[in-house]
Amino acid sequence: MLQTMAINRTMTTTSAAIDAEIDRILAAHAGREGPLLPILHDIQAALGYVPEGAIPAIAEALNISRAEVHGVISFYHDFHTAPATRPVIKLCRAESCQARGVEALAAGLVDETRVSIETVYCLGLCSVGPNAMIGETLHARLDTAKLSALVEQVA
Amino acid sequence: MSVTVRISDDALALACGADAVAAAFAQAGCTVERVSSWGMHWLEPLAEIDGQGFGPLTPADVAAVLAGTSALGIGRIEAHPFIARQQRFTFVRAGKTRPLSLDDYAATGGWAGLARARDLGGEATIAEVTQSGLRGRGGAGFPAGIKWTTVAKAADPRKYIVCNADEGDSATFADRMVMEGDPFMLIEGMAIAGLAVGAQQGYVYIRSEYPHAIAKMQAAARLAAAIIAPFSVEVRVGAGAYVCGEETSLLNSLEGKRGEVRAKPPLPALEGLFGKPTVVNNVLTLAAVPWILAHGASRYAAVGFGRSRGTMPIQIAGNVRHGGLFEVGFGITLGELVMDIGGGTASGRPVRAVQVGGPLGAYHTPEEFHLAFDYETFAAADGLIGHAGLSVFDDTADMSALARFAMSFCAAESCGKCTPCRIGSTRGVEVLDRIRARSGRQVDAVETLPQMHNARKAARSLTDDIGLLEDLCETMKFGSLCALGGFTPYPVLSALRNFPEDFGLPAPAQEAAE
Incomplete structure (x- = not known):
């Protein structure tokens, strides 16, 4: 399924399955106040990303311009317009984790090519850092060994 | 009868491995209750058996704890100096109740504030909040009662209560702990605010980096729907933009727009969400309200320092030995927080700097440890207390x-x-x-x-x-x-x-x- 979606993205139109999913999500949010972010979250949860091809349908359903939808998608760090190619580890690089040595930890990972290490600013576990999140699972008190084990686990 | 073990299901405890420890206790035949976190983060996963604490535990420690031979005992949790020195108003239930249990909440004084607000009516409720001296806990410190009065006086049939739970500052986690540990208290606070200003709809805007808080708040809003009716609360999820913690940018985001800041005026209190009068308050502000209504404004105002009344849940984090949540009346000094309570750095090296108030707060030196924790004192020292997070750095900091x-x-x-x-x-x-x-x-x-x-x-x-x-x-x-x-x-x-x-x-x- 993920394979198909990756291929679809390179075409100008999305597959019927993706269209149907987007229509279903749009229908589920009909009549809500300020529905755009919830819609984008749901699309991303269902497909792993927000396909370019979804923009016209969203714009029409909400009676806003495609530019506005694009503007919102591109504003927020969370929304991706392409599927992730590698498993993602979100590593907190904010001040408290810096104070607990995350930069040295991250520097040891520069050659990592099997996972993508994304930066996140704060997971709210600032007294037990360095911290990371994989999917919705949190990991605290990371050191080089623990982080390497996580990389092995998801890669 | 089997032993009852209480272990937190707060995100921080989970990140430290609480689920595995809980499973090990269950396997050993214990009854495991998942409760909120006490806020002693260096001890997580912390298990409580008959009031006695054990931590930080791994599954391998469970047998020794049950046999009474564990060296990880900390004695009675409530007598631990980190807890005993606190003055817990907002975190009064921390460590003691199951977060999504309506029975636990009601049995520990829950809904008493809302009941009193219903008796008092809107105007007197606002008067109570004003008298308490409660100021916005998001960072700006604006008096909550004045904001509520402005919204209450605005003549519009549609008004909103927006809870700012976009807690993006490094070294802050109090909002997360409220939402994960005592979600009904926040909902009660929002319902009281709704009653006070005449709003029917509340939104909680939670950052997407907090999946556990989102899940708990969604569940709590469902469970409490009948109790807070006709007021209703809906959870909305952010999308990774730090700036959405700014109130006008948060409102744009809720409306489904780019999270760009709006120029003020107009104030959100008059033209906020969808152009309607809107109370935008931080989680901690709204969470303080049920206590104030239940116990009276004067008891809240009796605690504090100068114009900063009541308590502040202070978050001690970064390179610190005893990190966690420490709620206390304003006026405690920075040095007491970092050295006495926090125990200095976790690395054992000298403290070089403490950033107070998140990524937008100043770096203070140990020479400033005499500063009293209070909005005005920190402003006078070219700093701010912000959301009251402390990030401690040792002498290796550049x-x-x-x-x-x-x-x-x-x-x-x-x-x-x-x-x-x-x-x-x-x-x-x-x-x-x-x-x-x-x-x-x-x-x-x-x-x-x-x-x-x-x-x-x-x-x-x-x-x-x-x-x-x-x-x-x-x-x-x-x-x-x-x-x-x-x-x-x-x-x-x-x-x-x-x-x-x-x-x-x-x-x-x-x-x-x-």
């Missing part, structure tokens, strides 16, 4: 790197609406890179063109670059629309002022502190 980080964070998170923040932060990173390299800057090709009448023709030295950085900070501070651009100069300039040797300048004479 302060010019942290100043650069502050600028790069601002560049990454700027909404782009105003120029000082959007452009200034990027220029700030560049200037700081030159300062860190001690490189100065040569005149470039464009500057030497004859048309560039006003461009400087001489090379810039390190001192010139520092002057430029100070100028830039001045522009950002006074020219930015919101606190992101406006307060980024606090960490930058405080690092420069307090640690000039990290910027290639001579170290300050040692008496400079007072």
Whole structure:
């Protein structure tokens, strides 16, 4: 399924399955106040990303311009317009984790090519850092060994 | 009868491995209750058996705990100095109740505030909040009662209560702990606010980095729907934009727009969400309200310091031995928090700097440990208490790197609406890179063109670059629309002022502190 979606993205139109999913999500949010972010979250949860091809349908359903939808998608760090190619580890690089040595930890990972290490600013576990999140699972008190084990686990 | 073991299901406990410890206790035949966190983070996963605490545990420690031979016992949890020294109003249930149990909530005084507000009516409820002296806990410290009065007086049939749960500051986790540990209290606070100002609809805007808080709040809103009716609460999820913690940008985000900051006026209290009168309050502000209504404004106002009344849930984090949540009346000193309660650094090295108030807060030195925790005292010391997070750094911290980080964070998170923040932060990173390299800057090709009448023709030295950085900070501070651009100069300039040797300048004479 993920394979198909990756291929679809390179075409100008999305597959019927993706269209149907987007229509279903749009229908589920009909009549809500300020529905755009919830819609984008749901699309991303269902497909792993927000396909370019979804923009016209969203714009029409909400009676806003495609530019506005694009503007919102591109504003927020969370929304991706392409599927992730590698498993993602979100590593907190904010001040408290810096104070607990995350930069040295991250520097040891520069050659990592099997996972993508994304930066996140704060997971709210600032007294037990360095911290990371994989999917919705949190990991605290990371050191080089623990982080390497996580990389092995998801890669 | 089997032993009852209480273990937190707070995100921090989970991150430290609480689920595996809970499973090990269950396997050993114990009844496991998942409760909120006490806030003693260095001890998580912490297990409580008959009031006695054991932590930090791994599954391998379980057998020894049950056999009574574990060396990880800390004695009675409530007698632990970290807990005993606190004055818990907002976190009164922390560690004691199951977060999503309506029975636990009602049995520990839950809904008493809402019941009293219903008896009092809107006007008297606002009067109570005003008298309590409660100020906005998000950072700005604006009196909650005044904000509520403005919304209450606005003549519009549709009004909103918006709870700002976009807790993005590093070193802060109190909002998360309220939502994960005592979600009904926040919902009760929102319902009281709704009743007070005449709003029917509430939104909780939670950052997407908090999946556990989102799940708990969604469940709690469902469970409490009948109790708070006709008021209703809906959870909305952010999308990874730090700036959405700014109230007007949060409102735009809720409306489904880019999270760009709005110019004020109009105030959100008059034209907020969808142009309607809106109370926007931080989680901790709204969570303090049920206690105030249940126990009376005067009991809340009796605690505190100067114009900062009541308690503040202070979050001690970073390189600190005893990190966690410490709720106490305003007025405690920075040094007590870091050294006595926090126990100094986790690395055992001397404390070099403490950032107070998140990424937009100033870096303070141990010479400033006498400062009392209070909005006005910190403002007078060129700092802020913000959301009351402390990030402790040991003597290995590179302060010019942290100043650069502050600028790069601002560049990454700027909404782009105003120029000082959007452009200034990027220029700030560049200037700081030159300062860190001690490189100065040569005149470039464009500057030497004859048309560039006003461009400087001489090379810039390190001192010139520092002057430029100070100028830039001045522009950002006074020219930015919101606190992101406006307060980024606090960490930058405080690092420069307090640690000039990290910027290639001579170290300050040692008496400079007072």
